[in-house]
Amino acid sequence: MDKLRQFAVIGGGLMGAGIAQVLAAAGRSVTVFEPDAAARANVNDRIAANLRLIGRDESAAVLVQVTDDLESAVATAQFVTEAAPEKLELKRAIFSDLVRMAPRDAILASNTSVIPISRIADGMETAERIVGTHWWNPPYLIPLVEVIQAKHTSDEVIGVTMDLMRALGKEPAHVRKDVPGFVANRMQHALWREAIAMVAEGICDARTVDTCVKNSFGLRLPVLGPLENADLVGLDLTLDIHRTIIPELDSHAGPNPYLEDQVNAGRLGFKTGEGFRTWTDSQIAELRASLVGHLVKIQRDLKN
Numbered sequence: 290m291d292k293l294r295q296f297a298v299i300g301g302g303l304m305g306a307g308i309a310q311v312l313a314a315a316g317r318s319v320t321v322f323e324p325d326a327a328a329r330a331n332v333n334d335r336i337a338a339n340l341r342l343i344g345r346d347e348s349a350a351v352l353v354q355v356t357d358d359l360e361s362a363v364a365t366a367q368f369v370t371e372a373a374p375e376k377l378e379l380k381r382a383i384f385s386d387l388v389r390m391a392p393r394d395a396i397l398a399s400n401t402s403v404i405p406i407s408r409i410a411d412g413m414e415t416a417e418r419i420v421g422t423h424w425w426n427p428p429y430l431i432p433l434v435e436v437i438q439a440k441h442t443s444d445e446v447i448g449v450t451m452d453l454m455r456a457l458g459k460e461p462a463h464v465r466k467d468v469p470g471f472v473a474n475r476m477q478h479a480l481w482r483e484a485i486a487m488v489a490e491g492i493c494d495a496r497t498v499d500t501c502v503k504n505s506f507g508l509r510l511p512v513l514g515p516l517e518n519a520d521l522v523g524l525d526l527t528l529d530i531h532r533t534i535i536p537e538l539d540s541h542a543g544p545n546p547y548l549e550d551q552v553n554a555g556r557l558g559f560k561t562g563e564g565f566r567t568w569t570d571s572q573i574a575e576l577r578a579s580l581v582g583h584l585v586k587i588q589r590d591l592k593n
């Protein structure tokens with residue numbers, strides 16, 4: 290049973306508010322530090338709306354305090370989660386403040402998507418308490434939290450963090466090597482790399498890529514991970530398949546030039562109405578609603 294009750298979250302944007310929501314829904318007190326006045330003003334409303342969305346008691350939102358004063362936000366915290374923008378120097382500046390301002394035994398976690406934790410903690414005092422906790426969006430609907438152990442992170446901090454995540458109802462995964470992208474984003478982006486390459490090479494269009502994934506192995510993924518699947522079909526068959534296919538897969542060292550061309554031409558996806566496909570406002574709203582509906586349904590099914 291974890292003894293952690295006092296939490297701070299640094300950054301009250303999409304992820305910070307969502308993480309604060311999970312903590313508050315589990316009865317923990319949370320102080321959110323958010324420097325932007327507009328974002329600060331609606332943290333509690335966003336949390337209450339999302340609690341309503343998933344059928345939870347929205348009164349839990351009152352457990353979340355919001356402040357523009359970092360020092361007071363972390364003064365009594367036992368566990369601090371940084372969810373500020375994905376910029377290394379900004380995160381390093383925040384952690385250098387946290388090391389100074391938070392109680393010496395508080396655990397300091399970063400929600401970075403892909404930056405190795407050791408790059409954030411490099412040269413900092415008490416680095417043994419700095420850990421990665423990579424939550425997924427939306428934190429209140431996606432179970433996984435990757436718990437990343439950098440070289441300096443103590444086993445004890447990993448144990449406490451894993452226990453905390455379980456107590457919050459999450460599915461923690463201990464990542465033993467602090468590599469860029471950790472585990473799940475590395476696999477996700479290996480898939481995206483091949484998807485983009487197939488469109489760039491004219492093998493099929495973007496809609497076809499998504500149709501193929503959603504109507505084949507995508508349907509199995511919730512119950513059959515890739516390595517369970519390999520065991521299921523047999524490693525001998527897997528080896529025969531890999532002999533033919535692996536040399537053919539995209540192996541660009543950097544981002545695909547097709548992706549760079551799209552971005553340079555201002556085709557950014559939903560933001561501009563055109564990316565790999567063109568999108569109307571109503572198609573965007575429909576897809577977003579369909580995603581949330583799907584995730585809420587899974588959450589309900591898991592509870593029943």
Ligand SMILES: NC(=O)c1ccc[n+]([C@@H]2O[C@H](COP(=O)([O-])OP(=O)(O)OC[C@H]3O[C@@H](n4cnc5c(N)ncnc54)[C@H](O)[C@@H]3O)[C@@H](O)[C@H]2O)c1
Binds near residue numbers: 302323375402426
């Ligand atoms: N969006 C996602 O799907 C997702 C998923 C997993 C992890 N992450 C990671 O979580 C972190 C936050 O992402 P987000 O999507 O919530 O971004 P966001 O832009 O929604 O929120 C970031 C918040 O940090 C605030 N901020 C700016 N400067 C700050 C500072 N110096 N100190 C504290 N807060 C500051 C901003 O005002 C903003 O409210 C990033 O590291 C991101 O890579 C994002």
